[in-house]
Amino acid sequence: MxxxxxxxxxxxxxxxxxxxxxxxxxxxxxxxxxxxxxxxxxxxxxxxxxxxxxxxxxxxxxxxxxxxxxxxxxxxxxxxxxxxxxxxxxxxxxxxxxxxxxxxxxxxxxxxxxxxxxxxxxxxxxxxxxxxxxxxxxxxxxxxxxxxxxxxxxxxxxxxxxxxxxxxxxxxxxxxxxKPENFARFHPGGSLGRRLLSTVNDEMVAERLPLVAPEASVLDLIESIGVGGLGIAIVQSSAGLGIVTDGDIRRAVQKYGDNLFQVTANDVMTPDPACIASGARIEDALYLMDKQRITSLLVTDKGQVIGVFKK
Structure with missing residues (x-):
């Protein structure tokens, strides 16, 4: 043939x-x-x-x-x-x-x-x-x-x-x-089961969170980002939450130049970062992350950060 x-x-x-x-x-x-x-x-x-x-x-x-x-x-x-x-x-x-x-x-x-x-x-x-x-x-x-x-x-x-x-x-x-939720119950090992049945608490990083104070220096931020291994530092204070990414550090270098080491976390952080409540479904977390085009989401309980969910 x-x-x-x-x-x-x-x-x-x-x-x-x-x-x-x-x-x-x-x-x-x-x-x-x-x-x-x-x-x-x-x-x-x-x-x-x-x-x-x-x-x-x-x-x-x-x-x-x-x-x-x-x-x-x-x-x-x-x-x-x-x-x-x-x-x-x-x-x-x-x-x-x-x-x-x-x-x-x-x-x-x-x-x-x-x-x-x-x-x-x-x-x-x-x-x-x-x-x-x-x-x-x-x-x-x-x-x-x-x-x-x-x-x-x-x-x-x-x-x-x-x-x-x-x-x-x-x-x-x-x-x-x-419904999809019913299908997920019979497929807990699949991706759909993960999205619909698991919660952010099941997969979030909860140990050694990179928490810093608003007055933390750039060196403190760099160290926290490195130690945490999440690509972010979390600014937590009585006034609220903020987040600093490794991209924020790079932009700060360009912006502040020789004055970089006078800069604090409060100067470079993104205030009011995207958060999701403890116990939320992974499906809801992924939807929020896609909508806001982010790869990290803070998991909170009563206003306190208890973990970081990564895409």
Whole structure:
């Protein structure tokens, strides 16, 4: 194959798969509404099940649902048939994925699910299949063609399945009025979790703060900035707060020249620096810092500096 052929093949794949996803919109109907309603009304979990490539997509669906407000987990159909069905309660909604709708490992779970009273949602490419007909709701994920030139490897069909799963998850998110704060609770280790769940107290520098008096000399300021390692010195007095940055020192050198050592912190500081209250969210601190275009924020408690939050 030539370089041109490589590119054309890739473009064909994108075309086939994008068409597969676009065509889903014309096929969703009351079954989709019923599926969403069943999951919303359920007091149990949403259990996703699928074999092979469908199972891989199912794992992603379960992860997306679980992280966006719908308690979910993936169950392998083979393991289900050998004991894991014990985890399925009558209150659970069972979502079964099979492009053919005839996958034996999935189909043979139907009698148990019926007897257990589970609401069964199926995602198949064949509305006349055994699985589709046995379901309470059927979501049609059929595709006109696979991107695979042999029409054997699941490609467009798995993309369509993934998109249908995302449609369920997003619809459920909106129905539950799922907010960024809710998402952050399930992602405490991510950047969003840090911004929304952590407070400035969790990350501020509170030891060896570079505090100086208003009458401190330039040499005192330089020493405090160096020892503190924050690039600033904090001027604290009964009259209020001020801040001196290393940039302020450089500008003072240019401005005062030979008289530099007669200058005090009070002469070069920025009065009333940006502060944030102890216990504030990191999200609020970062918003304030972006708005004021600063990289350091004083954390205060009852008018006293207790820490410095750095971007």
């Amino acid at each position: 030539t370089t041109h052929a490589f590119l054309e093949t890739a473009k064909d794949v994108f075309r086939v798969e994008s068409d597969a996803v676009a065509n889903l919109a014309s096929r969703i109907d009351q079954n989709f509404v019923d599926s969403v309603s069943a999951i919303l009304e359920s007091s149990g979990r949403c259990i996703i099940c699928g074999m092979g490539k469908s199972g891989i997509i199912g794992k992603k669906m379960a992860a997306t649902l679980a992280s966006t407000g719908t308690p979910s987990f993936f169950m392998h159909p083979g393991e289900a048939y050998h004991g894991d069905l014990g985890m399925v309660t009558p209150d659970d909604v069972f979502v079964a994925i099979s492009n053919s709708g005839e996958t034996s490992e999935v189909v043979k779970l139907i009698p148990f699910l019926k007897d257990n009273g589970n609401y069964l949602v199926s995602l198949t490419g064949n509305p006349e299949s055994t699985l589709a007909k046995a379901s309470n709701s059927h979501l049609d994920i059929s595709v006109e063609e696979e991107a695979c030139p042999l029409q054997l490897a699941p490609t467009a069909s798995t993309t369509a399945t993934l998109a249908m799963g995302d449609a369920l998850a997003v619809t459920l998110m909106k129905a539950r009025d799922f």
